[in-house]
Amino acid sequence: MPDIVMYTKTVCAYCDRAKALLGRKGVTWTEINLDLHPERREEMIERSEGRRTVPQIFVDGKGLGGSDDIHGLERQGKLDRILGLGGHTVAAPEHHRVLILGSGPAGLTAAIYAARANLKPAVVNGIEPGGQLTITTEVENYPGYPEGVQGPQMMADLNKQAERFGTTYLNGTAVDVELSKRPFVVKLDGGEVVSCDALIVATGASAKWLGIESETRFRNKGVSACATCDGFFFKGKPLAVIGGGDTALEEALYLTNFATRVTLIHRRDQLRASQYMQQRAIKNPKIEFLWDTTVEEVVGTPHDGVTGLKVKNVKTNATSTLAVKGMFVAIGHEPNTQVFKGKLEMNDLGYLVVQPGRTYTSVEGVFAAGDAADHIYRQAVTAAGTGCMAAMDAERWLAEHAG
Numbered sequence: 213m214p215d216i217v218m219y220t221k222t223v224c225a226y227c228d229r230a231k232a233l234l235g236r237k238g239v240t241w242t243e244i245n246l247d248l249h250p251e252r253r254e255e256m257i258e259r260s261e262g263r264r265t266v267p268q269i270f271v272d273g274k275g276l277g278g279s280d281d282i283h284g285l286e287r288q289g290k291l292d293r294i295l296g297l298g299g300h301t302v303a304a305p306e307h308h309r310v311l312i313l314g315s316g317p318a319g320l321t322a323a324i325y326a327a328r329a330n331l332k333p334a335v336v337n338g339i340e341p342g343g344q345l346t347i348t349t350e351v352e353n354y355p356g357y358p359e360g361v362q363g364p365q366m367m368a369d370l371n372k373q374a375e376r377f378g379t380t381y382l383n384g385t386a387v388d389v390e391l392s393k394r395p396f397v398v399k400l401d402g403g404e405v406v407s408c409d410a411l412i413v414a415t416g417a418s419a420k421w422l423g424i425e426s427e428t429r430f431r432n433k434g435v436s437a438c439a440t441c442d443g444f445f446f447k448g449k450p451l452a453v454i455g456g457g458d459t460a461l462e463e464a465l466y467l468t469n470f471a472t473r474v475t476l477i478h479r480r481d482q483l484r485a486s487q488y489m490q491q492r493a494i495k496n497p498k499i500e501f502l503w504d505t506t507v508e509e510v511v512g513t514p515h516d517g518v519t520g521l522k523v524k525n526v527k528t529n530a531t532s533t534l535a536v537k538g539m540f541v542a543i544g545h546e547p548n549t550q551v552f553k554g555k556l557e558m559n560d561l562g563y564l565v566v567q568p569g570r571t572y573t574s575v576e577g578v579f580a581a582g583d584a585a586d587h588i589y590r591q592a593v594t595a596a597g598t599g600c601m602a603a604m605d606a607e608r609w610l611a612e613h614a615g
């Protein structure tokens with residue numbers, strides 16, 4: 213048996229995950245809890261070449277890193293050899309009472325409630341950890357923030373809040389789900405397999421694209437769906453935003469901080485956005501509107517990136533070229549529910565169907581919250597609300613059905 217040493221702290225979700233994996237491998241280890249032995253903190257930092265996070269795991273004196281590192285070794289099939297186990301033993305899937313797919317406001321609120329109900333939930337972070345709010349700027353309409361709050365900050369706070377009550381986080385995205393029998397099994401893109409008694413789907417939605425060939429060709433070379441991520445690169449340049457909803461106006465307003473001019477291109481002559489956002493955009497001298505217009509082609513060169521947009525007036529069919537250095541697409545979202553096709557009931561647009569006023573999906577024990585099941589409201593606060601409902605529904609369902 214190798215000599216395994218793990219430095220931990222008393223409240224440490226990643227330590228629990230690492231211990232659970234080693235436990236499933238059937239090995240034993242010496243635990244050094246730094247809350248009980250603060251004098252050994254410096255020793256850990258020195259042995260791990262400066263790392264200041266727990267757990268830190270050593271096998272025969274060699275540092276393996278933390279929980280994510282040993283899970284990574286397990287995915288690569290290398291952990292058994294390091295632990296001195298003959299052959300590759302397939303560890304039983306890591307099992308959770310409640311597994312939450314998605315780490316936006318819905319997923320993290322579900323995690324807070326499930327964790328406080330002592331269900332030790334695990335959250336699969338998904339493609340966009342923190343969800344859509346991590347690529348937005350100021351959130352002004354979430355109750356309780358009179359001065360507004362930055363989206364990424366709010367998500368970082370929610371993440372910490374859920375972790376404080378015992379939530380663990382798994383990096384990755386669900387690529388396959390087995391929902392026809394219990395426990396449910398979820399396969400992640402890194403190869404990791406997890407199982408659960410109750411599943412909460414909070415996978416959210418992702419930005420839609422126009423779907424024209426030149427848009428793909430110039431992606432990241434002037435074509436973007438995230439003003440807060442990429443606006444900075446277009447200082448002193450003319451830009452265009454496509455769409456007529458709140459997102460489009462928000463992106464346009466944000467881009468006025470950098471651009472010389474922002475042209476909002478909308479396919480109709482009426483905006484879908486809220487009155488408040490419309491007024492702000494209309495008042496802004498840097499924003500101009502191109503009504504009844506669609507983008508036919510993104511024009512540019514591999515060297516210069518985007519140089520213009522070929523646009524068409526849908527009423528007159530007249531075409532023209534608008535000189536811009538960047539196009540920001542803000543035409544709405546589609547739900548991230550592809551993995552549930554044929555497994556959970558969904559509507560024509562791919563949004564999961566839940567029982568009216570509840571979060572129950574078509575499969576018992578599977579609950580849905582947030583944008584994945586909401587094509588109407590799609591707000592951070594409604595997502596958080598349904599996240600709370602999903603955790604409460606899951607808790608009650610587990611009490612009645614899974615002991």
Ligand code: NAP
Pocket residue numbers: 352353421422454455456457458459460462479480483484486542543544545588589590591
């Ligand atoms: P949205 O409200 O669905 O608006 C999408 C816009 O894109 C519409 O104007 C639509 O045109 C246009 N569009 C859709 N497909 C298109 C295509 N293929 N080509 C050209 N244009 C196309 O989406 P959203 O703006 O992302 O907003 C989603 C939700 O989040 C809404 O409930 C919104 O209120 C909310 N939100 C709120 C805030 C805030 O309060 N601060 C900020 C952002 C978003 P049509 O109008 O012709 O359909």
